[in-house]
């Protein structure tokens with residue numbers, strides 16, 4: 001679902017996201033200046049909830065010539081939207097999709113001899129090499145050829161006529177933590193492998209290692225390119241990582257007050273009556289629920305008329321209730337902010353993540369596709 005909205009249609013919705021593409025573009029330029037190398041915006045998971053096609057189109061206009069995605073399906077959506085830049089699929093791609101990748105000029109990740117051989121068979125059958133980046137496991141314990149075989153793996157790929165090796169990369173496990181030892185050790189191992197494989201600074205291969213945290217905290221991890229996801233969208237990877245000045249969140253999440261009632265004392269509210277009124281209470285209903293990505297965790301808060309009010313009772317799929325005794329003037333139609341600013345007050349995705357005991361990444365990736373996405377300040381970009 002890709003909703004493109006104008007201000008005229010905003011009144012039509014119960015809950016929606018407002019996305020500031022100017023901020024995404026600005027964040028990209030700040031990261032370019034900070035990193036001093038190529039910046040690959042990582043736009044997997046619907047551009048971290050911001051809308052894959054619109055975010056990528058703006059970033060491409062701003063000069064991005066690489067995009068990172070997790071799945072080939074995401075790469076195909078980008079090509080379908082007319083994105084011409086290079087695309088690297090960071091995760092697994094089935095060998096059966098290799099012909100599609102070749103046809104659409106999508107670069108795949110190889111991390112294993114068996115997978116590489118299967119890709120070779122596929123590209124050999126259509127006599128066109130598949131572009132790949134080799135991924136090395138320098139300590140993350142996820143995808144990547146193990147250290148001991150990585151030099152041999154790089155040579156194997158370089159010698160294959162059915163494979164065009166374009167880049168070599170690794171991924172950090174702990175770049176967002178205050179303790180730098182693990183990342184420095186991973187970096188050292190990565191440099192060692194590049195050395196042993198005879199890959200110099202002048203090599204035409206693209207060497208990359210850093211995610212947002214690695215980019216900001218480890219200048220020597222920047223190499224030829226950095227893979228920034230969360231920072232492009234204006235959020236910090238963790239408490240331990242400070243964002244450069246000027247990087248700002250690009251997304252707000254809003255809903256409306258759709259009912260206001262005064263309930264008598266002892267009245268249950270929502271499924272399971274987890275909340276029962278103590279006295280006569282003003283209870284509002286807002287048009288957002290777990291079907292949109294608002295978790296059932298008790299104690300959520302939202303902003304109404306610039307004031308933080310508590311969500312009470314169980315969150316339902318499409319609605320939840322708020323306690324309005326502190327807001328006697330609140331009325332049906334009032335705008336409610338779940339993420340964003342209102343009259344000087346603000347709630348961030350990170351605030352919500354702290355309350356849910358998770359990370360801001362999971363909060364924004366959980367923003368349901370059914371919610372309309374409204375793009376602010378289009379600046380003439382369609």
Ligand SMILES: *Cc1c(COP(=O)(O)O)cnc(C)c1O
Nearest residue numbers: 042090171211212227228229230
């Ligand atoms: C998701 C991902 C990134 C981006 O990470 P951020 O922390 O959002 O910057 C970079 N590289 C790989 C391999 C990834 O999977």
